[in-house]
Amino acid sequence: MKKLLLLLFVGLAVVSCKKDDEASLSLDMPTSVDASSNFALKVELAWGAVTNAEGYNIYRADESFEDPEGLDYTLVGTSDTNSYDDLSVESSSAYYYRIEAFSGDTTSDLSAPVAATTITITADEAFDVLAEYTGGRRYDAMSAVEVPDIIIDVITEQAVEGTDLVFLIDNTFSMSNDIDEVKAALTDIISNLPANNRLAMAVYNDANEDPDGWYDWFDLTEDYSQAQTFLDEISVYGGGDFPESVYDGLYNTVDFLSWGSDTKRMILVIGDAPPLEGSLTTRTLSEVVDICNDMDVVANLYPILIGG
């Protein structure tokens, strides 16, 4: 009987210890959540750090409603720190966010819903964000006349020996006043590019206007004459509405090419229009950023915006 009581006590002690551990792991609900409303293609979130949190889950409701507590929230990302940039939003939209702290299997209550909105998309912001989140840099050309100098700057500043270099060009009709300058610049650059690099080229149009022919490319090669042949055959056409298939064109370019450089992988995007979004694009901004960053060596984007 004494033994049984002792076992019972030990058992109780274990149970109460376990309870204490669980209690000590309780996490406060995140507070002071701040959500941006001044970008088109992202929402920047920040909140007060929660003691003992290992990380945070970011939940979003894709609608605006008078009772945000009653909306359906889905997980859009996690963060190790008390901030997060959500790139999986669309321009001109309204959202609600709630943040949850976690540590192991323990989670906090969801923070109170916080509203965020996005503004109208511009090529300006899109080219900026594409460069920023892929470790590249964005360049501006007031007109196509400036493009040759800019391309030489990009290559001089960024390329190293053994670079994989890709020119990705918008070939929609709005580029018609710029394409001759761009082609002349690239012809010049191709003929002066040092050996021991690999070069590829691709064009994108509007996949909704021309589902079969909107994208064309050839693979990375040390034989620069292939780039020249491809370049000579580029002609501008179509495009329909102002935005073009920037995301789909970029995604294909990262996905299709036989990247091999261990030192530098560069895509120079030359365009004048913002990306298509929503149902008009297959790939999203966050998918483009993810595939660039998932490459064995990151594929850096260097967007050159003409007439921005």
Ligand SMILES: [Ca+2]
């Ligand atoms: Ca266009």
Ligand SMILES: [Ca+2]
């Ligand atoms: Ca278009």
